Amino acid sequence: MLNKNFNLFFVISLLLISGCELGPSNIESATASQTLHLGNGTEPKDLDPHTVTGVPEHNIISALFEGLVSVDPITLAPKPAVAESWVISNDRKRYTFTLRDNAHWSNGDPVTANDFVWSWQRMLSPALASEYAYQLFTVKNAKGFNHGEFEDFRHVGVKAINPKTLVVDLENPTPYFLSLLAHYSTFAVHPPTILAFGEREEAGTLWTRPGNLVGNGPFILDSWRLNYIIRVIKNPHYWDHSKVRLNKILFYPIDSALTEERMFRTGVLHATSSTPLDKIATYLKNDPDKISIDPYLGTYYYRLNVTEKPLNDIRVRRALSMSIDRQAITDSITKGGQIPAFTFTPPNTQGYFADNNSIIYDVASARKLLSQAGFPNGEGFPEIELTYNTSDGHRRIAVAIQQMWKLALNIDVRLSNQDWKVYLSRVQSLDYSIARAAWIGDYPDPNTFLDMFVTDGGNNQTGWSNKQYDHLIDLAAAEANPIIRYQHFQKAEKLLMDESPIIPIYTYTRVLLKHPQLQGWEPNILDIHPYKYVYLEDPVIGSEQ
Amino acid sequence: MIRFFLSRLLQAIPVIFIVITATFFLIRSAPGGPFDADKVVSQEVIERLNERYNLDAPLHQQYFDYLHHLVRGDFGPSFRYTNRSVTEMIAAGLPITFELAIYAIMIALIVGIAAGMLAAVKPNSAQDYIPMSLAMTGICMPSFLLGPLLVLVFGIWLQWLPVSGWGYSPGDKVLPAITLGSTYAAYIARLTRGGMLEVLNQDYIRTAKAKGLSTFNIIVKHALRGGLAPVVAFLGPAIAGLLAGSFVVETIFQIPGLGRFYVQAAFNRDYTMIMGTTILLSCLIVFLNMVSDLLAVWLNPRLTLNAKN
Numbered sequence: 001m002l003n004k005n006f007n008l009f010f011v012i013s014l015l016l017i018s019g020c021e022l023g024p025s026n027i028e029s030a031t032a033s034q035t036l037h038l039g040n041g042t043e044p045k046d047l048d049p050h051t052v053t054g055v056p057e058h059n060i061i062s063a064l065f066e067g068l069v070s071v072d073p074i075t076l077a078p079k080p081a082v083a084e085s086w087v088i089s090n091d092r093k094r095y096t097f098t099l100r101d102n103a104h105w106s107n108g109d110p111v112t113a114n115d116f117v118w119s120w121q122r123m124l125s126p127a128l129a130s131e132y133a134y135q136l137f138t139v140k141n142a143k144g145f146n147h148g149e150f151e152d153f154r155h156v157g158v159k160a161i162n163p164k165t166l167v168v169d170l171e172n173p174t175p176y177f178l179s180l181l182a183h184y185s186t187f188a189v190h191p192p193t194i195l196a197f198g199e200r201e202e203a204g205t206l207w208t209r210p211g212n213l214v215g216n217g218p219f220i221l222d223s224w225r226l227n228y229i230i231r232v233i234k235n236p237h238y239w240d241h242s243k244v245r246l247n248k249i250l251f252y253p254i255d256s257a258l259t260e261e262r263m264f265r266t267g268v269l270h271a272t273s274s275t276p277l278d279k280i281a282t283y284l285k286n287d288p289d290k291i292s293i294d295p296y297l298g299t300y301y302y303r304l305n306v307t308e309k310p311l312n313d314i315r316v317r318r319a320l321s322m323s324i325d326r327q328a329i330t331d332s333i334t335k336g337g338q339i340p341a342f343t344f345t346p347p348n349t350q351g352y353f354a355d356n357n358s359i360i361y362d363v364a365s366a367r368k369l370l371s372q373a374g375f376p377n378g379e380g381f382p383e384i385e386l387t388y389n390t391s392d393g394h395r396r397i398a399v400a401i402q403q404m405w406k407l408a409l410n411i412d413v414r415l416s417n418q419d420w421k422v423y424l425s426r427v428q429s430l431d432y433s434i435a436r437a438a439w440i441g442d443y444p445d446p447n448t449f450l451d452m453f454v455t456d457g458g459n460n461q462t463g464w465s466n467k468q469y470d471h472l473i474d475l476a477a478a479e480a481n482p483i484i485r486y487q488h489f490q491k492a493e494k495l496l497m498d499e500s501p502i503i504p505i506y507t508y509t510r511v512l513l514k515h516p517q518l519q520g521w522e523p524n525i526l527d528i529h530p531y532k533y534v535y536l537e538d539p540v541i542g543s544e545q
Numbered sequence: 546m547i548r549f550f551l552s553r554l555l556q557a558i559p560v561i562f563i564v565i566t567a568t569f570f571l572i573r574s575a576p577g578g579p580f581d582a583d584k585v586v587s588q589e590v591i592e593r594l595n596e597r598y599n600l601d602a603p604l605h606q607q608y609f610d611y612l613h614h615l616v617r618g619d620f621g622p623s624f625r626y627t628n629r630s631v632t633e634m635i636a637a638g639l640p641i642t643f644e645l646a647i648y649a650i651m652i653a654l655i656v657g658i659a660a661g662m663l664a665a666v667k668p669n670s671a672q673d674y675i676p677m678s679l680a681m682t683g684i685c686m687p688s689f690l691l692g693p694l695l696v697l698v699f700g701i702w703l704q705w706l707p708v709s710g711w712g713y714s715p716g717d718k719v720l721p722a723i724t725l726g727s728t729y730a731a732y733i734a735r736l737t738r739g740g741m742l743e744v745l746n747q748d749y750i751r752t753a754k755a756k757g758l759s760t761f762n763i764i765v766k767h768a769l770r771g772g773l774a775p776v777v778a779f780l781g782p783a784i785a786g787l788l789a790g791s792f793v794v795e796t797i798f799q800i801p802g803l804g805r806f807y808v809q810a811a812f813n814r815d816y817t818m819i820m821g822t823t824i825l826l827s828c829l830i831v832f833l834n835m836v837s838d839l840l841a842v843w844l845n846p847r848l849t850l851n852a853k854n
Binding site for chain 2: 208256
């Protein structure tokens with residue numbers, strides 16, 4: 001009798017499963033409908049270009065909005081966007097932008113120069129508390145306005161001469177200024193929409209919801225299911241809409257890289273936002289057309305707290321840096337084509353190469369330095385702590401380096417794994433000895449790396465200070481000649497490496513799983529892929545002769 | 546009955562209150578704040594944000610302000626998802642987690658009770674050992690192992706079922722429900738077996754047998770009611786556990802349920818969201834325990850609702 005019940009259960013289960021025959025996967029039906037499915041990391045905090053900061057937010061906002069300038073996906077050179085042209089003054093401190101006549105908001109309103117002035121005032125206003133306000137600090141008096149030194153925005157160097165002409169005055173000739181205008185924090189928002197849902201300087205109102213959000217990008221926000229899917233559809237009012245080939249993009253916030261990889265493998269996603277370390281070798285071997293490894297403007301490094309013993313001694317810091325076999329780390333741990341780093345700025349950042357002779361992998365010299373610092377063969381060296389935030393990759397690298405230091409210098413390092421927020425708070429309050437870190441450039445210029453380590457810079461977080469270094473960064477900022485400017489940076493970076501408050505470990509690569517259908521997705525060091533160039537096409541399969 | 550409810554309610558109030566208070570102060574004592582970020586945020590910005598979210602007030606003031614809003618049913622805005630209220634996020638996530646939990650508990654009950662009964666009818670035989678070994682395996686196997694295994698077999702090799710989503714494509718609810726339900730199925734199987742064995746040795750069962758009733762009648766009509774008592778006692782905490790512990794399954798299968806919000810909130814130091822979900826889950830646990838006590842009394846007339854007993 002009971003066996004019958006048991007059988008019944010099995011029959012029901014089988015019916016349940018067989019009733020669920022799989023239809024075509026996302027990928028199989030994507031080409032016909034030109035629907036792109038993207039893994040997108042975490043759930044975006046919001047979609048307000050002036051209040052958010054992360055990469056997932058960037059990926060969605062760049063579909064919904066467009067700045068004065070965009071970048072070429074291959075060369076990263078500035079390209080006309082809302083501005084159809086611009087004129088730069090001889091001293092390179094005044095930019096006059098002409099906005100295109102056919103630039104429209106997604107409700108049909110024209111995009112005007114006033115919209116930009118209004119939006120920049122919003123973004124810079126102290127009340128909005130935009131974390132990216134510093135992106136516009138190159139604009140004259142913008143910093144003072146943001147810091148509440150004065151309240152009249154007319155003193156800030158941005159003016160609308162007429163609805164189609166915008167004039168921007170800068171503090172210094174800033175060669176990367178146009179690149180900043182391709183960053184979402186400098187985009188315009190639609191004033192009537194913001195005001196319909198709250199004050200100009202109010203964050204977190206309902207204006208970013210589907211149905212409310214008015215943008216000027218190639219797509220409009222169609223639906224937003226929390227922690228699940230954000231869908232955008234083609235915007236008929238976009239000035240260049242005839243070039244846009246995709247009809248829809250679906251963004252999936254996926255916390256786990258393993259889940260994301262499974263979704264990719266079963267045809268749910270065209271591209272992932274991350275790749276599990278352990279899967280890289282398998283893909284390279286079995287499906288090389290589905291994995292892409294591209295250079296990326298970022299450096300993985302360790303911070304050293306120079307305010308405490310024994311790391312206050314340059315010789316100790318250099319010894320630690322020189323005894324790390326970076327090649328072994330990139331070959332055996334990260335395995336994604338990363339390049340061992342001996343300088344902080346990645347090589348060939350817009351033609352900039354740092355002098356990389358200061359730090360080399362040289363165990364014998366490292367031992368000598370440590371001995372000169374009073375720790376022959378590591379004797380008397382206190383046990384120091386290496387802090388990293390929870391991640392399998394960080395842990396493996398830390399374990400390897402701990403072992404390298406033990407073998408090369410005979411010193412003991414204690415590993416300390418911290419939750420992300422605890423890690424941040426400890427690093428920011430200099431409550432650490434050595435801490436894992438990473439820096440991804442905001443724009444393709446050495447300044448995005450090197451201005452970090454000026455005295456008391458917010459992202460310095462090592463306690464390191466060098467007057468000469470600060471001076472060189474100031475000189476570079478004021479310099480109009482690009483060659484001399486890079487020379488200042490090279491001298492500064494030499495100083496940084498000579499004194500080693502940081503240990504660069506490798507230059508990042510962007511490793512992503514990418515379906516061969518995905519076309520027009522060009523690799524570049526900022527990992528920016530303007531969607532108007534992206535389309536889907538089934539790969540041609542070679543037929544048998 | 547009314548007295549039972551009232552006394553339980555009176556007990557629940559201080560429990561929930563203690564949970565609220567402890568959570569409020571514990572999360573604020575954890576290092577790192579909601580606005581700490583990788584690229585350091587300037588002091589001015591942090592101050593503005595603290596002001597916006599009332600974090601600049603003295604701690605006790607924040608606490609009383611929070612309680613004041615809470616009694617009016619306002620959980621406040623999320624600190625992380627700036628255009629969302631906690632109530633909205635719970636409303637989006639809870640029904641999904643609840644649905645998942647219902648499917649999981651149904652699977653757990655059907656499989657668990659069937660396996661437990663099979664085992665109890667012929668103890669110490671193959672019919673006992675096989676389901677009980679499977680149950681032991683089920684108890685031992687964590688969902689972060691079982692989930693990917695099921696995905697590998699049914700999603701990737703056989704391609705019968707989707708590996709992610711919730712209501713996005715047909716059949717995508719099957720694997721998460723089985724993954725979440727299996728551990729509980731295993732517990733229920735062991736509890737059913739234990740309960741049934743105890744009941745089957747009772748005199749009244751022997752009497753029924755002597756009267757010539759069929760095995761099926763004896764088990765279903767007489768033994769099951771008593772034999773399931775331990776299962777019922779387990780159900781309340783089990784459902785609460787399913788709701789609170791679904792985040793692993795939600796993460797594996799990319800399900801937009803409350804579990805993921807809860808864990809993300811803790812990582813993000815999203816104070817209001819942590820508070821909201823904790824309060825909700827503790828209320829649910831208290832409520833479900835009460836229901837399971839009621840059911841236990843209904844199943845076993847020897848128990849009474851009198852709080853003194």
